[in-house]
Amino acid sequence: MMKIERFYDEGLAHASYAVLSNKEIVLIDPARDPRPYYEYAINNEAKIVGVIETHPHADFTSSHLEIHHTTGATIYTSELVGADYPHQAFDQGDHIQLGEISLEAINTPGHSPDSISILVIDPDGKEHALFTGDTLFVGDVGRPDLRENVGNIKAKAEELARNLYSSTRDKIMTLPEDVIIYPAHGPGSLCGKNISSELQSTIGKELKENPALQDMSENEFVKLITEDQPWVPKYFQYNVALNKAGLESFEQSIRAATNLIHKENLIETVLIVDTRQAVDFQAGHHKNAINIPDSLKFETWLGSIVDPSESFYLVGYDEEHLHQIMEKVAKIGYEKSVNGLLWNDSGSIKENIFNKQEFDNNPDQFTVVDIRNENEVKNMTIFESAIHIPLPRLRESTEHIPTNKPIAVHCAGGLRSAIGSSILSLKLNGAKVLDMGTNIKQYKS
Template sequence: MKIEQMYTGCLAQGAYYITSAGEAAIIDPLRETQPYIERMEKDGVKLKYIFETHFHADFVSGHIDLSKKTEAPIVYGPMAKTEFDAIIAEDNQIFEIGNIKIKVLHTPGHTLESTSYLLIDEHGVEKALFSGDTLFLGDVGRPDLAQKATNMTQEELAGLLYDSLYEKILPLNDEIIVYPAHGAGSACGKNMQKETVDTLGNQKKTNYALNQKDKESFIKEVTDGLLPPPPYFGMNVMMNKKGYHSFDEVLSRGLNGLSPDQFEESAEFSGALILDVRSNVIFAKGFIPQSVNIGLNGDFAPWVGALVADVNQPILLVTEKGDEEETVTRLSRVGFDHVLGFLKGGFEAWKESGKEIDFVNRISAEQFEQEIKNKTVKIIDIRKESEYNAEHVNESYSKPLAYINEWIHKIDTEEHFYMHCGSGYRSTMAASILQARGYRNFTEVEGGFKAIASTGVPKSDFVCQTKVFK
């Protein structure tokens, strides 16, 4: 028997590949299926089951494509309702893969169909728990995502989650290995540890949610401080329930190289978003007007989901040469399947064609220090509130990037402001969005707070109340 965690850092997502005696099972696969198929061919195993822990909100699973290509059935836990063929398992139902068994543990709370899978080895020993979004390391699944679909409050769902954890999971042996669906950085939880594998015994000691005195305190703790879910979550759930376009079709359509003239014409007539995925340093020096920068070398897909939101939005890509396939793939993982093509030859081809280009007004942290010295200026910090509270530039305003669509219209276009994030990755996103919507009276600080911290700019290192626009 072999268990392999296939972890995707940019999504903070764990898929699982299990083999025994010539048979395999895959739990919560990613959208692109070819790596799994190639791996099974190499290992000489046949896929017997595809297990889904629940209807994922933060990514589109590869379950449908993988089932079509391998003829392996898709398995969901009790209460799941799909618009494609699937086995809807019963609680405690057993599935055999080679010499091992997978036992279904229905663990509702994150969603009603949420299910954990308990692996029993060839000796009958309960060995591993694939806990989906029910139990994370250091946290549990947020109980607010399924409210509309269930007509239940987040408190009622949290109560279900408590019962699942305390009645189904906590009684299991301490030696069992916990394999969660997500790790630190995922929006599906709020307090995850950086590790991606742990023993259940250690989680019983260290996970705050597993150490509450009663159900009431559990509900209060797990619902406290939940940020609004990203807007694309609901659309991803629907794709996972109803089905989606084949990834192969999505990739083929997206890898459509367009000349600068074709690219410009397509943007004009399709209403497509021009998404530039080059690094923020390169983007700031020159880009196609109205394009939005979300760098590929970062939390790319989640930020696209948070800022673009509508998975049906047509997209045209500007990438570095060779990054086209990776970009289309990562967009598809969060349901953005409508890539119309990419700029052949990249931004250099656009520039050489003599077409209009734009720039970000960007200065160094040292220049920022000189420009604000002994002056009254407006400074916007677009980091998360927790980052701002830890330390920030004195008199700066906390306006997280995730909420830019809420605060952008409050900007006084007559008043200049400085803007920064942590390192420059997020502030360039914000700068591109601002300029695409006609806001230009600002200056972005290169290197963000990391660079500012090494200057003499006055900073606060204590928690203070978040400021708001006046």
């Protein structure tokens, strides 16, 4: 008997897996919180005997070391990772026997120099499935530009793109067409640029439909996958280093970082990340606060705007809400940066409210700041005169924004403009900053 279970985190678009055979489980690319895997093992009366890391992930922190300490499971990863935690090297041709099935390592560099894919061989010796990590997604391949400055092996994007061309053509595309593809990410992940909404596929389907697997020269492939990649969040390099070392217990890390702070004890120079919704933040917040509203993508925006070396306080609605926020913070390894938590105290600084009628009557009397991504602006111009600064670069780029007129900040739907307007209010002290919010939808043709 063999069973494959997917665990999916929508916020990070991250898929991890449990492979079960004969009451033994091997986990692949587990998330930071190990509790769902323990529950799965209990429900199936099975034992977790192994954890495989396809590479040191950039976009989330893994629980591989905690699972090893808790269950005694062996951690497997490529020798090229140079992992600092106890592990067994798992490289080209190596096998793990799991009950009646076998898991075989295939070195597939490209997204990272140390990436592996895992081929599942069923009890009849047939190639059944392939866990591709960030090498191959449904409809896309992994971006090659995340390992230029971090990791045991560093490599330039073009070099890795050429490696990925070989990995896909020589190792993945040669497998039988009915082999099932299980990638580590779905749509919305910043580890690819055009990932499909489907969470699994087959070799045959990808050969037909995946643009990166079509007939093309190596140079054409390199151009295709190095152009128009999304931004790289500030936390990505930090997470590669954390995952290479292995992290502490998920729950213990959260508890150690979550002390209640009274407003009288706030250090004035420390950033405050207010996680309440924009309307509540605008009605009253603390000095030195920016607003990153709790949302599906909270951890991505936190790690894109706040540097991993930067300490900050967290503000939320209540203790339960902030515990949930801390779990998201820990997913990207930022829990040690939290100086303390604050709730039941909204602060007295109020934000200016955008008035659509005033803007429509005198649009020239406003400086418009467009904080959408490069590709969004390329595909649709909303205001010809707008200053364009993508949100992930906004905190470092405020000197380009004049303050002699009210500043109207917009994105595509309203969430990012709440973050962006709060950043500009703090950085451009004294300027009149307005969040256009959902009003922007009325200006999009």
